[in-house]
Amino acid sequence: MRRSLFLTVLLGMVVFLATSFPVQREAPMRVVGELEREQASMDESLVECTAGVADGDVTVDGRPLLWKLRNQVDVPNDVHYFAAAIEHYPGLGPARYSYLGMGPANDAPGSVRQGLNSQGLGIGFNVLEHGGWPELHHKALGHCDEIGQVRTYLKGMTDLSTFNYLIDPTGEASLWENQAGSGKHWECNTRAPARDSQWIDVDNADGDDDPWTGGDISFAGWVVRANAPAHRNADGSDDMGGGGRRYVAARDTIAALIYNDGGGTALSVKSLADAYFRHSVLAMDTTVSNMIVHGVLPTEDPRLTTMWTLLGHSKTGIFVPLWIHGVESGGLNQVPRYLDTGDDGVSAYTPARGMFSAGYNIAHIQVRTLPFEQHLFDVVDDRLLPEWRLRNWADPAEVKAIGEEMKRVQEQMDADAYSHLQYLYSQGPTSNHAPTISIASATTNGLRATFSVTAGDADHEDGEGSLTYLLNYGDGQAGRNATHDYAQPGRYLVSCTVTDENGVSQTDWVFVTVGARPFSPDGRPVVLSQWRLPPRRR
Numbered sequence: 190m191r192r193s194l195f196l197t198v199l200l201g202m203v204v205f206l207a208t209s210f211p212v213q214r215e216a217p218m219r220v221v222g223e224l225e226r227e228q229a230s231m232d233e234s235l236v237e238c239t240a241g242v243a244d245g246d247v248t249v250d251g252r253p254l255l256w257k258l259r260n261q262v263d264v265p266n267d268v269h270y271f272a273a274a275i276e277h278y279p280g281l282g283p284a285r286y287s288y289l290g291m292g293p294a295n296d297a298p299g300s301v302r303q304g305l306n307s308q309g310l311g312i313g314f315n316v317l318e319h320g321g322w323p324e325l326h327h328k329a330l331g332h333c334d335e336i337g338q339v340r341t342y343l344k345g346m347t348d349l350s351t352f353n354y355l356i357d358p359t360g361e362a363s364l365w366e367n368q369a370g371s372g373k374h375w376e377c378n379t380r381a382p383a384r385d386s387q388w389i390d391v392d393n394a395d396g397d398d399d400p401w402t403g404g405d406i407s408f409a410g411w412v413v414r415a416n417a418p419a420h421r422n423a424d425g426s427d428d429m430g431g432g433g434r435r436y437v438a439a440r441d442t443i444a445a446l447i448y449n450d451g452g453g454t455a456l457s458v459k460s461l462a463d464a465y466f467r468h469s470v471l472a473m474d475t476t477v478s479n480m481i482v483h484g485v486l487p488t489e490d491p492r493l494t495t496m497w498t499l500l501g502h503s504k505t506g507i508f509v510p511l512w513i514h515g516v517e518s519g520g521l522n523q524v525p526r527y528l529d530t531g532d533d534g535v536s537a538y539t540p541a542r543g544m545f546s547a548g549y550n551i552a553h554i555q556v557r558t559l560p561f562e563q564h565l566f567d568v569v570d571d572r573l574l575p576e577w578r579l580r581n582w583a584d585p586a587e588v589k590a591i592g593e594e595m596k597r598v599q600e601q602m603d604a605d606a607y608s609h610l611q612y613l614y615s616q617g618p619t620s621n622h623a624p625t626i627s628i629a630s631a632t633t634n635g636l637r638a639t640f641s642v643t644a645g646d647a648d649h650e651d652g653e654g655s656l657t658y659l660l661n662y663g664d665g666q667a668g669r670n671a672t673h674d675y676a677q678p679g680r681y682l683v684s685c686t687v688t689d690e691n692g693v694s695q696t697d698w699v700f701v702t703v704g705a706r707p708f709s710p711d712g713r714p715v716v717l718s719q720w721r722l723p724p725r726r727r
Contacts, residue, residue: 241413242362249457253356253484257313265294266478284331308334309358309491311482321349358491413439438470466503490582501541507606515595525603540614553618622647626687655690678704
């Protein structure tokens with residue numbers, strides 16, 4: 190049931206009380222269907238990853254994307270922070286830049302399978318013969334701020350046998366196919382001129398005007414690969430033999446998003462998460478970690494680059510955002526708790542992978558997790574990033590404030606997602622829906638702001654149940670009172686977290702400005718959603 194609440198109530202207490210309500214549980218259930226059983230059998234012995242890049246020419250917002258769906262044996266994956274000025278790979282010297290690395294938690298110390306650095310350069314890879322990639326990843330992330338620098342280093346490597354994907358803050362997106370011992374690195378990059386011993390691919394163009402036969406020329410701007418045998422013949426066409434089945438599924442999925450039935454590209458973080466990472470051929474029994482890097486425009490600060498992360502199986506997990514600037518806020522250099530196994534071993538990997546391994550009904554899980562994830566995408570892409578892009582990144586005070594806001598957002602979203610996944614894992618896939626929350630509006634009068642919140646609880650349509658609320662006013666204070674008096678004028682990031690009786694939470698976010706333009710010309714309080722501030726100086 191949805192509840193619309195104006196949260197100025199007696200003593201500021203905003204709590205729904207109810208008698209105890211039995212928790213509905215469901216025994217683990219295997220997904221039924223002959224096709225899915227056949228698929229599981231076919232994939233049992235495979236650990237083939239898929240990944241890709243796209244430049245802004247084919248994305249919804251004109252910003253580059255890099256994505257990686259990683260398959261391996263079932264071992265926990267997590268995210269680690271690598272500080273600048275420290276040598277993380279022998280012989281490379283101290284890193285110039287800090288970076289985030291993602292991969293198996295039990296890998297050798299310092300291993301990075303995919304990641305993002307503080308300059309907005311992202312990298313991922315698929316293995317051909319396992320050679321050379323650790324060195325290249327640490328070099329790229331720790332010492333490079335654009336693809337051209339990686340290119341120079343990569344051309345001197347003789348032991349590299351991988352597909353490598355990169356995007357950078359200039360808007361460039363590139364893939365290399367490297368063959369150890371051949372001295373050749375074939376590059377797929379529609380924005381780069383031909384170079385010595387490199388093959389330039391306008392995404393596998395076969396020029397027959399049929400988007401389903403290998404990629405038409407108008408696909409220029411993106412490329413995908415799977416770590417099957419190399420997908421190139423001597424004439425530059427695709428090798429569809431061997432393990433090409435997963436490559437075909439990846440290629441056709443991205444092609445469908447870009448072509449979009451002639452309606453203009455639909456390729457975005459949200460559409461990738463849904464169409465690609467939940468694809469029955471791409472998300473295998475062995476899927477263990479997932480990453481989407483959402484890049485920036487050349488005019489934007491690279492610290493706005495977002496690393497969307499899902500640990501565990503993509504069909505039963507939830508993507509959450511990460512910003513290096515948020516990790517480094519306050520000098521703490523801390524990855525959100527449930528993305529790093531840490532000393533306590535607690536990680537989102539456990540429930541997100543565990544539900545899939547236990548055979549829980551995927552449809553029952555996704556009807557609960559995907560709307561939750563969609564809310565995270567909407568908040569970040571439609572509300573937070575547009576605001577942060579308008580900030581003055583040349584002002585140290587502004588930069589510090591943004592870092593604090595990013596830290597709050599990623600840690601709260603990480604905690605909310607974990608609470609939801611862990612409850613479903615421990616109590617069964619139909620045991621609970623996460624509560625829903627929306628800060629409908631904020632009205633201001635001088636330094637006072639009052640917030641109107643709409644909440645819902647699908648598990649208690651009859652109005653029973655218990656929801657508790659906590660507002661973080663963005664000025665270092667928190668409470669349950671929907672009216673708050675600020676000490677200083679300014680613009681604040683306010684959040685409201687709703688928690689159900691099972692400890693599962695969800696949070697909504699809104700920016701509010703107090704102490705400026707508090708009234709409309711007719712003397713009524715201004716509703717912030719009805720007017721905009723002038724653009725901030727960059």
